[in-house]
Amino acid sequence: MILIDREKLDQIMTPERAVQAVKEAFLLYSSGKITQPLRQTMTVKGNWWGVMPSLSDNAFVVKVVNVIEANRERGLPPVQAGVLVFSPDTGEPLAYVDGTALTAVRTAAASVLSTELCYGRKVGTLGIIGAGLEAEYHAKIALGYLSVSRLLITARKRHFELAKRVGGEAVELERLLKESDVVFSLTSSKTPVVIGKLLKEDFHVSSIGAYTPDARELDDDVIRRVRTYVVDSLEAVSKESGDFIQPKERGLLEGKRVVEIGRLLAEGGRVERPSLFKTVGIAAQDNVTAYYAYKYYL
Incomplete structure (x- = not known):
């Protein structure tokens, strides 16, 4: 072995x-x-x-x-x-x-894959919320796979250090949300950090946090604005993620395309944006x- x-x-x-x-x-x-x-x-x-x-x-x-x-x-x-x-x-x-x-590698790769499918490999401004191990790997894999013009990073602390290490710019959360074309939300927060009214008209968000039914990384305005809601597993997010369970209970997913990323890969075709990828991680x-x-x- x-x-x-x-x-x-x-x-x-x-x-x-x-x-x-x-x-x-x-x-x-x-x-x-x-x-x-x-x-x-x-x-x-x-x-x-x-x-x-x-x-x-x-x-x-x-x-x-x-x-x-x-x-x-x-x-x-x-x-x-x-x-x-x-x-x-x-x-x-x-x-x-x-x-x-x-875990950090495969989670970051999933966010990057969702970006390629929903937004493309050329990204103007990428915003990363978080400064831990996941943020480090998201920056590494995104910069190595995508063409990113500018990288913004925010967190409660340590984002200055990470930004310096990976060649990004440490900023406040509001500025990141307003200026980013693609947002990776990588937090342990139980309340929303991605605020829909602050996002650009066209955006893609990948959210890896809120892996319990009572937690949220995304507010309801994000959900209202997205046209395509991509998930890693419908079964998993339906049981585990507050960012899926709570909006569904409120009827906020009606009229939206909700699709597993594997099905999206198999079927191909154009993704309507704004788009969201919600992942709780699957085996x-x-x-x-x-x-x-x-x-x-x-």
Whole structure:
């Protein structure tokens, strides 16, 4: 069994490979060619933990992931995870992958893929809300895959440091929302940080936070304005995300195109904007991305 740590994963999973991996994962998921039960969740010492198994033709993968907000004060990423890759044929463990880095890679690649599908690969101004590990990987993969003219970053703290490191500009939230063509919202906030009335007339938003029914990253005005609401999994967001559950209960999704990204990939065609991609993360992404890491390691 091989060990793939963050340093090795960064070498293996180039932006092109990362986006290709999640593209394959979403296609497999929406076509029913990957098996993934809904994640099992537990509360451990007040923190959210999840167990995510999945099976493809190439790999049986299990990820254990948690979100521990107190880690921010410890100087650690709030999301911690480990991923085991097994052969579905022999049952042998093939690899252990740093799941914290893998989660950041596959989540960032999904946001970038949604941007390519809904907006295109040429972006004027990209705004990132957040300054943690996810923000770092979103900046890295976006700048490596898309053509971005300007990068704006905002957060409660540490965005000046991240902006300097990745070549962006640290700004206040209101300015980011007003000036960005594409927004990546990467927060742990339970109340909206993306305010619809502040966004441009034409926009694309990728939101990875609000992964519980009571949490929101997007206000109702964002939902009202979007024409195409793209999700990673209808089943998952219908059970887990307040940004989907609450607007649906209020009738705000009526008349909009709501579509899984895998279905969008399979069908092709033009996406009407403004657009939104809501992702809570699915095991298929971990499965294919971890297998790519194993395959390209050899």
